[in-house]
Each structure stands twice: as structure tokens, then as C-alpha cells.
Amino acid sequence: MTKFPSRRSTAVAALGTSTAVLLAACGGGSADEPTALDPDADLSKQTIVVSNWESYMPEDIADIVKTETGATVKVTHHATNEDLVAKVTAGGGDGLDVIFGTAPFLEAFAKEGLLEPIDPALLENWGELDSLATDSAVVDGQTYWAPYTWGTTGICYREDLVAKTPDSWYDLLTPADEYKGKVTMMGTDRWAVLPAQKALGFSANTTDEAEMAEVKELMLQAKPSLLAYDDNTFYERLISGEAVMVEAWDGWCNYGTAENASIKFAVPKEGSDLFVDAMAILKSSKNKEAAYAFIDTVLKPENHAWAAENILYNVPNQAALDLLPADLLEQYDVLGARRDEMLQGEALTDIGEAMSLYTRTITEVTAS
Numbered sequence: 398m399t400k401f402p403s404r405r406s407t408a409v410a411a412l413g414t415s416t417a418v419l420l421a422a423c424g425g426g427s428a429d430e431p432t433a434l435d436p437d438a439d440l441s442k443q444t445i446v447v448s449n450w451e452s453y454m455p456e457d458i459a460d461i462v463k464t465e466t467g468a469t470v471k472v473t474h475h476a477t478n479e480d481l482v483a484k485v486t487a488g489g490g491d492g493l494d495v496i497f498g499t500a501p502f503l504e505a506f507a508k509e510g511l512l513e514p515i516d517p518a519l520l521e522n523w524g525e526l527d528s529l530a531t532d533s534a535v536v537d538g539q540t541y542w543a544p545y546t547w548g549t550t551g552i553c554y555r556e557d558l559v560a561k562t563p564d565s566w567y568d569l570l571t572p573a574d575e576y577k578g579k580v581t582m583m584g585t586d587r588w589a590v591l592p593a594q595k596a597l598g599f600s601a602n603t604t605d606e607a608e609m610a611e612v613k614e615l616m617l618q619a620k621p622s623l624l625a626y627d628d629n630t631f632y633e634r635l636i637s638g639e640a641v642m643v644e645a646w647d648g649w650c651n652y653g654t655a656e657n658a659s660i661k662f663a664v665p666k667e668g669s670d671l672f673v674d675a676m677a678i679l680k681s682s683k684n685k686e687a688a689y690a691f692i693d694t695v696l697k698p699e700n701h702a703w704a705a706e707n708i709l710y711n712v713p714n715q716a717a718l719d720l721l722p723a724d725l726l727e728q729y730d731v732l733g734a735r736r737d738e739m740l741q742g743e744a745l746t747d748i749g750e751a752m753s754l755y756t757r758t759i760t761e762v763t764a765s
Contacts, residue, residue, distance in 0.1 A: 430539075431514040434686050441467035443687035445494035448473045448484060453497060453674075454695065455703050462694050468687035478502045478586070485511060485679070494682040495691055497545065500533055500673040501587070504747035507541040513678040514539040519689055522696035530713035533673050533744055542675035543692050545701075546648070546710040548731075549669045549742045550588055553632060553650035557659040558641040566596040566665045569642055570619040577622040581634060581643040584626025587670070587745055589759045590616070592644060595667040601743045604751035609758055616762040626763060635660050646672075647731045647739050648710035654729060655709075662731055664738055671742035673713075711736060 451474045455461065459470040473493075475481040481498050484490075490511055498506075506512045517523040517531070517540055530544035552563045559576070563569070569592055572580050583589050587601065593615040594601055599608045624640055632653035634640035645653075645662070653660035676695065678688040694700060698716035705712045705721055709729055712718065718732075726733030748755070 431516040432685055434519065434689065438686040439467075440687050440690055441469075443684040444469040444471065445682065445684050445687045445691060446471045446473060446492060447495045447497075447691065448475050448481065448493055449497040450474065450476070453704075453708060455700070455707075458695070458700075461700065462691050465694050466687070466690040468684075468690050470687075470691060490679040490681045493679055494684060494688045496677055496679065497674060498542075498677065499745070500542070500675060501745050501747045503542045503675060503677050504536055505749070506677065507536040507539075508747065508749075511680055512541045513680045513682065513685060513688075514541055515543060515678065515689075515692075516540075520693045520696065522693055522698070522701075525696065525698060525701075525714045525716045527713035527715070529740065530673055534675065542677040543696060544673050544675045544713045545695070546704050546708070547671065547673045547713055547740065548647045548711050549664060549671055549739045550591055550644065550646055551650075551662055551664040551669055552642055553635060553645035553653060553660060553662050554642040555635055555638065555640075555657075555659055556661045558638065562661070563642055563663055564666050566592040566667050568665075569644060570596055570615060572622050572642070576641055578624050579639070579641045580623060581625050581627040581631045581640050582619070582623060583628045583631075583644050584759065584763055585628050586759075587755070588628075588644065588646075589626070589762075590755055591670055592665075593619070595665065595669060598667070601670045602746050602748055604748055604754065606754060609754050613758045613762060616758070617765060620762060620765065632656075632660070648708060651709035651729045651731065664741070669742040671740060671744045673744070674710075705732060711739060 447470055459472060462468055462470045475484055478499050481496060482502060485506060526544055530547055534540050534542045534544060552569060554563055569580050569582060582592060590612050591601055593612040594603060597611055597615060631643035631645055632649055635643060635653045636656045647662055650662040676692050678685060682688050698714060698720060701712050701714045701717035702720040704710060705718060706725060711732060731739050
């Protein structure tokens, strides 16, 4: 049964959180080499704590890991990337072993020395992963996370309620009169500014203040036409017909398609992002052998395929994709025939202290 996770959902009021500011309090600096592991470690004596978004991996993953490796897994949840930052920076991550997060956040953790460099040679299933995804895990010459899911952001729309397929971010930013009050955009983090950035021809990782001033101006012009800033229920608004076009992650658009086949997904012609959600080991982990065993177990094709089949996101693992039912790939073309199109976007990276510029831009627009 498909389960739809509450991932990356953040209230607009939480936008004041700055990853750079929080991490700066931890000090550190990226480590050079992975810690030497004990090849004879008894995993049955090791327990790890994993923090993930709710419903973002199999409910019985602890049982699977226990059966396959002997290690004990305890699972905790974070609601958002920002929530994860708070958890990790409280005591340098003490009490957590493996975390799931989005790449720019993990990159920031790595730069502050909070992550353990990963030795891919110690992961039997690493070779199944797409090199585009694994290359994104390299910071200062070291690999710091194992890609889990990836995808892009675009326009999710009701095919039966619009005159033509939306093909530009301006279809959301400056909608036709008949669609005003029937479009939504995200209000948090990197995705709030993404449509304006790309519409104006800027990088999704820009740190240029003049460019961000133009982004802010375009967002302010767009605001009166919006039904809402919505990071959580936009696909439900499409299902009900309250909205006809929304900014959405490709996987979350699939949740709408599951309920109404008229709900489709489009990647705007100006381009979009490429986000990666991944698993990382914290430097403070006392049970790194079990942490490696957990990651390797998740990456096994039969386990990794669960993510694509149940949360409807692409996974950078061809062997896992090959296990998906044909009818699933037909129903959700972003997992099937259009998969490559979803992976053409600009990879999101950590923008460091410039995150405060993004936060200020979003706050000023949403509060205006």
C-alpha cells in the first residue's frame, strides 16, 4: 500500500532558521579520512539510532537489518531538514548514528566536521548507484553520504482544468486571469525562491544580492495571484479543484496522480533543480560498523525499490528500478518514460552564510 510521507514540510513561521547560523555554533571542519572499521566487529552487539522523515523507509526496516546483519536499529523522526539541523547541532549529533537529509544540508554538516566520510569500497551495493548521484556526495574530495532518492521541482497541474500544458515558471508567477487565485507556490527554504530564480535565468544556488533583489521583486509581483503558499497540501488542493496549478516536487505530484489521473507534472522550460535525499553517518557515532551495515542493507535493490514503489520518488539505483511493476511505471511516467527528464536540473548545493539572504527574501515576501 502506498504511503505518502510528510517530507520537507515546514511552517512559514519557521523560516527564520538559518542552517549556516546553527552549524556555525558547532565549529569543526571537514575530516580527511574515514575512521578505520573493525572487520571482526560483532554487529549483534551494536545498536544505532536512525533519524528519518516519517514513512520514508519501510516500517520493518529494523527487522530487515536485524535479520540480515544482526545489528539493532532504533528509528526516530524529524519533520523537516531544519528540524534535523536542530537535532544534529544539539550536542554535535550525540545520540544519533545515521541521518536522512537533503544534500545541501548534509553538505553543510560535512563542512563543519559533523559527518563521517564514507568509504564506498565498504558498501557492497554502492556500485548499483548512479554516478551522477554519487558524485554529488563528494565534498573536498571525500564522499559523505549515500544517495537514497532524487528528483526535481516543477508544475503539477490539472490537465482537465487548464487550457494548455504549463511550460514556464511564469505560468505560476504571472498566471492568466482565469487562474488567478487558483495557483500555489512553496513558502519554505530553497523551493520558495526557485521559480523566480529560474524564470529570471539565475542559478538555484546564487549568492548574488542584486540577483536576489530581482527574485524578491518578482515574488512580490506574483503574490497577489496566489491562492496560498503551500508545502504540504498542494496536491490535495488539485484533487479538490481548488487549485489548477501548483509548484511541486515530482514525487508529491504523483500523490495527486494516484487520486486523479488528470493531475500531471511539467518541468518548466527555464529549468529546475535536482535534489538528492541521502543517508549519512555522524562523526560522533560509536557504532560505525552497524551504521555501514544499515546503509548497505537499505541500498540492496530489493530494499531500495521500496522507496520508488511506496513514496513514488525516483531512486538512483537501476537494479532497484528494474524491480518495479510495469503498471507503476506506466501510471507514473516521471518514474518511467520521463525519468531522465526529471534528472536534468541544477544540483542544489550548500550556500553557506548566503542562506540568511534567502531567509530574509522569503520572510519579507510572505510577510508583505
